[in-house]
Each structure stands twice: as structure tokens, then as C-alpha cells.
Amino acid sequence: MGEPDNIEEKEKREEQLVEAEEEEQVREASKLSPSTIYEVIRLDGEEELERNKLSLLWSGISAGIVIAFSVLGEAIFRTYLPDAPWSYLLENLGYSLGFLVVITGRMQLFTENTMTTVLPLLEDPTFRMFRAILALWGIVLLANVVGAFAVSTFIAYAGAIPDEIMPALFDLSRHATSMPASQGFARGIPAGVLIAAIVWMMPQAQSSSMVVVILFTWLIAAGDFTHIIAGSVEMALLVVTGELPVVEAVGRFFLPVLAGNVVGGTVIFTMLIYGQTRRDRQRREEERARGRRRMHVIDLR
Numbered sequence: 001m002g003e004p005d006n007i008e009e010k011e012k013r014e015e016q017l018v019e020a021e022e023e024e025q026v027r028e029a030s031k032l033s034p035s036t037i038y039e040v041i042r043l044d045g046e047e048e049l050e051r052n053k054l055s056l057l058w059s060g061i062s063a064g065i066v067i068a069f070s071v072l073g074e075a076i077f078r079t080y081l082p083d084a085p086w087s088y089l090l091e092n093l094g095y096s097l098g099f100l101v102v103i104t105g106r107m108q109l110f111t112e113n114t115m116t117t118v119l120p121l122l123e124d125p126t127f128r129m130f131r132a133i134l135a136l137w138g139i140v141l142l143a144n145v146v147g148a149f150a151v152s153t154f155i156a157y158a159g160a161i162p163d164e165i166m167p168a169l170f171d172l173s174r175h176a177t178s179m180p181a182s183q184g185f186a187r188g189i190p191a192g193v194l195i196a197a198i199v200w201m202m203p204q205a206q207s208s209s210m211v212v213v214i215l216f217t218w219l220i221a222a223g224d225f226t227h228i229i230a231g232s233v234e235m236a237l238l239v240v241t242g243e244l245p246v247v248e249a250v251g252r253f254f255l256p257v258l259a260g261n262v263v264g265g266t267v268i269f270t271m272l273i274y275g276q277t278r279r280d281r282q283r284r285e286e287e288r289a290r291g292r293r294r295m296h297v298i299d300l301r
Contacts, residue, residue: 032204035280038273040203042123045116048108049132053139056108060140063107064147068155068233070098074221075168088222095221096214098230103198103213110141110229114265115196115273122274141258144229145236152236170243173234176226177244181256184226188260189268191225195261196269226257 032040048056073094081087102109117136121129155161155169179187194216205212220227235253238244 033280034273035277035284037200037203038119038277038281041116041199042119045113045118045120048113048117049120049129049136053135056136056139057143059108060110060143061147061150063102063109064144064149064229064232065151066101066105066107066147067098067109067144067230068148068151069101070095070217070221070230071169071172071233072155072161072165073097075165075172078168078172079165092218092221093214095230096217099217100210100213103202104209108140108143109195110137110144111192111195111227111261111265112199113137113140114192114262115199115270118266118270119274122270145232148229148232149236149240152233153240156237156241169237173237174243176231176234177238177249177253179226181252184253185256185260185263187224187226188228188257189264190223191220191227192261192264192266193269194220194225194264195227196265200269200273226260228254228258228261231257 073096074091075094077091077094078087081091101107103112113136117133121133161169198213198216201212202209219225231253235244235249239246239249
């Protein structure tokens with residue numbers, strides 16, 4: 001009598017496995033749930049924290065250099081578009097160019113890390129994890145700024161940029177860095193939220209990821225919000241040409257905008273997402289635990 005029972009149990013387990021595989025296929029074909037997207041980004045953040053520090057440094061420098069194409073793109077549009085009411089909206093499409101290369105090319109951009117690397121900390125709130133995140137933030141931010149200063153020096157002195165574009169570059173740079181510190185901080189918050197929103201949507205966007213990046217970074221420019229890395233290119237251009245003192249650049253522009261981006265990306269968007277998905281993730285974990293207990297009982301039989 002024992003052998004037929006064992007055969008029936010095996011058949012039931014096989015049926016459960018088939019059903020689980022079918023359910024997984026259905027989930028993959030349908031829209032990802034918020035808790036699934038959360039897990040995807042959290043795992044991505046854990047991978048970032050485990051990356052070689054030298055690789056992070058070079059990737060961050062590359063991002064700081066390439067993001068200059070956002071400023072260049074906007075300056076080119078401003079230079080050659082006619083003076084019309086709609087020109088402002090169209091010229092800001094140029095701002096998306098650098099972001100498009102950096103984000104889809106998986107380069108290290110500081111404002112993306114304000115979300116991806118914080119999720120692992122929320123799941124493992126230890127000093128070790130906090131220290132690892134601060135180290136990664138420091139490396140990536142420093143690398144982005146080094147890249148921004150390198151490309152700004154090249155723009156200012158290499159003669160590679162046509163003379164007719166340079167006035168628009170300086171106009172954009174002066175506008176970005178001339179606002180009061182409080183305004184730079186306030187306008188940095190929406191930019192941080194929008195970059196975090198791009199990170200949140202990328203796992204679901206798939207083939208439309210380029211459209212997501214273009215639209216949301218265009219909105220940063222069109223809304224006249226402040227982004228610390230693209231803005232660092234504009235800041236660096238004025239610093240290396242002697243038009244903006246370093247102390248003023250850091251105190252009035254860099255630190256307030258940096259704080260605004262962190263508040264928008266981490267304190268606001270990431271914490272809202274954490275609160276939104278917490279209950280669902282707890283429920284799924286409880287279901288998995290019950291499933292493991294049932295399988296353990298079956299194995300003991």
C-alpha cells in the first residue's frame with residue numbers, strides 16, 4: 001500500500017511543478033507587479049555594490065564625459081533653431097542625448113544610484129551596508145565630476161566645438177549656475193524624482209526604454225530642473241574658463257543641487273516605492289515560507 005501512495009505523491013509534486021512553471025510563464029508575459037520590479041532593482045543594486053571599485057571609477061568617468069552631449073545637444077538646437085515660441089520645447093530634446101547614451105549604455109550615473117543601491121540597505125539596514133553605499137556613492141560622484149571637468153576643459157580649449165555653438169553653451173551654463181542655492185536645491189528635487197522614475201520603469205519598459213529616457217529627461221530640461229551631473233558639465237565649463245570661482249560653484253550650485261537630487265531620488269521616490277510594495281513583498285515571502293514548509297513535510301513522508 002505504501003508504494004502507490006508514493007507514486008501519487010510524486011505525481012502531485014510533478015503537477016505542482018508544472019503549474020508553477022506555467023504560472024511563471026504567465027507572469028513573464030504579463031505586466032510586472034510593483035513588488036517584482038522592486039526585486040529586480042534591488043538585485044541590480046546588490047550587483048552594483050559588489051562591483052570592482054576600479055570598474056566603477058572608469059564607468060563613472062565615462063558617464064561624466066558622455067553626459068556632456070546633453071549640454072552640447074541642447075546648445076546645438078538653441079543655436080540653429082529659429083527664434084519662435086515653440087523653439088524652447090524642441091531645443092530641450094537635445095538634453096536627452098547624453099542621458100540616452102549613459103542610461104541605456106549602463107554607465108554609472110550618480111543620480112541612478114540614489115535609488116538602486118538604497119533598496120538593499122532598506123532590506124539589510126546594517127552599518128556594513130550603509131558604509132558600502134557611501135563608498136559607492138563617493139566613487140561614482142567623484143568619477144562623474146572628474147569626467148565632467150575633463151570634457152569641459154576639452155570643450156573650452158581644444159577647438160573641437162564650432163565657434164557659433166560656444167555662445168549657446170555659455171548661456172546655458174550661466175543660466176544653470178546663476179540661480180540661488182535654495183532654488184537650485186528645490187529644482188533638484190523634481191529632477192531626482194524623474195531619474196528615479198526612469199530607473200523604476202526600465203524593467204517594465206523593455207523595447208520602449210529609449211522613449212522613456214527621452215521623455216523624462218526632456219521633462220527635466222523643459223521644466224528647468226537641476227541635475228547634478230549634467231549641471232557639473234556646465235559648472236565646470238565656467239570654472240575652467242575662470243568665469244565662476246570654485247567656492248561659489250561648490251557652495252551655490254553643486255552642494256544644493258546634489259542635496260536636492262538625493263532628496264528627490266532617495267527620500268521621496270524610493271521611500272514611497274518601499275512603502276507601496278512592502279505589504280505585497282511580505283505576503284509573497286510568507287507564501288514562499290508556507291510552500292517550503294509543505295514541501296518539507298512531503299519529503300519527510
